[in-house]
Amino acid sequence: MALFHVRMDVKIPHDLDPEVRAETVAREKAYSQELQRSGKWKELWRIVGQYSNISIFDVESADELHELLQGLPLFPYMDMEVMALTRHPSRIDD
Numbered sequence: 593m594a595l596f597h598v599r600m601d602v603k604i605p606h607d608l609d610p611e612v613r614a615e616t617v618a619r620e621k622a623y624s625q626e627l628q629r630s631g632k633w634k635e636l637w638r639i640v641g642q643y644s645n646i647s648i649f650d651v652e653s654a655d656e657l658h659e660l661l662q663g664l665p666l667f668p669y670m671d672m673e674v675m676a677l678t679r680h681p682s683r684i685d686d
């Protein structure tokens with residue numbers, strides 16, 4: 593198991609065809625909801641006031657995360673920042 597904190601900033605070009613935009617956003621939603629159901633996309637939060645999200649992924653490896661992120665329909669239109677997480681030694685839960 594490997595946990596990753598990911599920030600995604602969505603930057604869809606203003607001149608993208610509205611139909612392509614709507615279809616891509618719909619595919620993105622379906623893809624993300626499938627990964628949420630699988631347990632791999634554990635958290636998904638909107639950053640207030642921005643077309644950005646903060647996500648937590650629970651995957652086998654950085655390679656798996658890379659594959660999942662590259663598969664996002666909006667991947668060509670996003671900037672991403674990825675941070676690998678490890679357990680804090682002061683945590684009290686198991």
Ligand SMILES: O=C(O)C[C@H]1C=CC(=O)O1
Pocket residue numbers: 600602620621622624636643644645666
């Ligand atoms: O809207 C976003 O933040 C981008 C992306 C993440 C999940 C989803 O459905 O779209």
